[in-house]
Amino acid sequence: MKSLTDKAGLYLHIPFCVKKCKYCDFYSAFPGGGLLDRYTEALTESIKKWGGRFRRPINTVYLGGGTPSLLKERLVPLLSEVYKAFNVTDGAEITLELNPGADAENVLKYAKSAGINRLSVGMQSGIDSQLEILGRTHTCADTVNTVKLARNMGFDNISLDIMIGLPFSDVETLNKSLSLLKELSPEHISAYLLKIEENTVFYREKEKLSLPDDDNSAEQYLTVCGFLKENGYIHYEISNFCKKGFESRHNIKYWKGQEYLGIGPSAHSYFDGRRCYYPRDLKAFLKGNEPVYEGEGGTKDEYIMLGLRLSEGISLSEFEEKFRRPIPEKFIEKCRLFNNVGYVNSGADRISLTERGMLLSNSIITELLECIE
Numbered sequence: 001m002k003s004l005t006d007k008a009g010l011y012l013h014i015p016f017c018v019k020k021c022k023y024c025d026f027y028s029a030f031p032g033g034g035l036l037d038r039y040t041e042a043l044t045e046s047i048k049k050w051g052g053r054f055r056r057p058i059n060t061v062y063l064g065g066g067t068p069s070l071l072k073e074r075l076v077p078l079l080s081e082v083y084k085a086f087n088v089t090d091g092a093e094i095t096l097e098l099n100p101g102a103d104a105e106n107v108l109k110y111a112k113s114a115g116i117n118r119l120s121v122g123m124q125s126g127i128d129s130q131l132e133i134l135g136r137t138h139t140c141a142d143t144v145n146t147v148k149l150a151r152n153m154g155f156d157n158i159s160l161d162i163m164i165g166l167p168f169s170d171v172e173t174l175n176k177s178l179s180l181l182k183e184l185s186p187e188h189i190s191a192y193l194l195k196i197e198e199n200t201v202f203y204r205e206k207e208k209l210s211l212p213d214d215d216n217s218a219e220q221y222l223t224v225c226g227f228l229k230e231n232g233y234i235h236y237e238i239s240n241f242c243k244k245g246f247e248s249r250h251n252i253k254y255w256k257g258q259e260y261l262g263i264g265p266s267a268h269s270y271f272d273g274r275r276c277y278y279p280r281d282l283k284a285f286l287k288g289n290e291p292v293y294e295g296e297g298g299t300k301d302e303y304i305m306l307g308l309r310l311s312e313g314i315s316l317s318e319f320e321e322k323f324r325r326p327i328p329e330k331f332i333e334k335c336r337l338f339n340n341v342g343y344v345n346s347g348a349d350r351i352s353l354t355e356r357g358m359l360l361s362n363s364i365i366t367e368l369l370e371c372i373e
């Protein structure tokens with residue numbers, strides 16, 4: 001049972017992008033016609049409203065998007081409203097997603113005054129031609145410059161995102177991105193395998209993209225895992241790596257079934273055993289709509305599905321304690337079979353995926369869930 005003293009996370013969604021990247025299906029709009037100001041006002045109203053009813057202490061705040069760095073000077077009053085409305089604990093992790101770019105200095109200045117202490121920078125690739133194919137608005141020089149500026153301003157918790165399995169890519173091109181990563185030496189790295197989503201330019205043009213096949217993508221993923229391990233990073237979640245002590249405290253809440261409140265169109269929440277979300281509808285949010293109930297959270301399936309994303313995996317005794325019954329024997333049996341082929345580490349209490357297993361996580365988890373009544 002959760003108590004009101006358990007620490008929760010707060011996610012604020014900023015649904016604007018100046019240009020849509022060709023692979024992206026996130027909810028975002030073009031920020032013209034005073035929309036940024038109107039959105040900041042609506043978001044501030046929602047923060048005030050939620051502050052009155054969401055009384056748990058908050059130890060992580062995450063501004064994601066979209067492109068939250070577009071808010072610039074608006075970050076300062078917005079975050080100040082967050083500190084006023086919610087019980088944000090001392091030393092809370094406050095993250096801002098940021099696209100590298102010409103106005104980085106300005107954004108970083110406001111981020112610093114707003115109390116942001118962690119940056120998540122969308123590097124995506126260490127090769128300019130790949131950035132162009134992706135439809136990104138920045139270059140590798142912009143990434144280097146943004147990280148340098150951030151370091152000079154005292155940001156000491158920086159995460160960089162890169163993408164794997166890009167069009168026209170192979171291990172050789174990937175190694176160029178990895179060299180740049182090594183040079184920039186961020187505290188945290190997220191490495192995502194490109195997935196071609198419907199309603200994207202890439203989906204419509206996928207025949208022309210010369211995408212690496214499954215074996216090559218797998219080789220790229222394992223190359224990233226090996227390279228980062230050699231360079232002192234801990235692989236703590238399927239797509240996430242960090243130097244010791246620099247896990248994303250906010251994102252860990254999602255995988256460990258801890259509570260969080262999400263505000264903004266398309267933002268999801270989980271608290272009091274319930275999941276809810278704001279529809280992907282900017283106009284409705286501007287008019288002050290409420291989130292929609294999605295269903296019960298914290299279920300056995302979620303515990304397994306989310307927990308197995310983490311390298312530490314799930315604990316059989318914790319499962320038994322939480323759900324007041326042991327995990328079914330056929331689940332354990334299935335894990336043994338996966339263990340024999342090198343996809344699962346199966347210990348006395350903990351079950352986790354190996355790196356090869358992480359590559360097949362969706363199908364492995366689906367098969368394991370079939371063993372849960």
Ligand code: SF4
Pocket residue numbers: 016017019020021024025026028065066067099
């Ligand atoms: S990838 Fe990021 S910057 Fe690009 S369109 Fe999607 S949300 Fe916007």
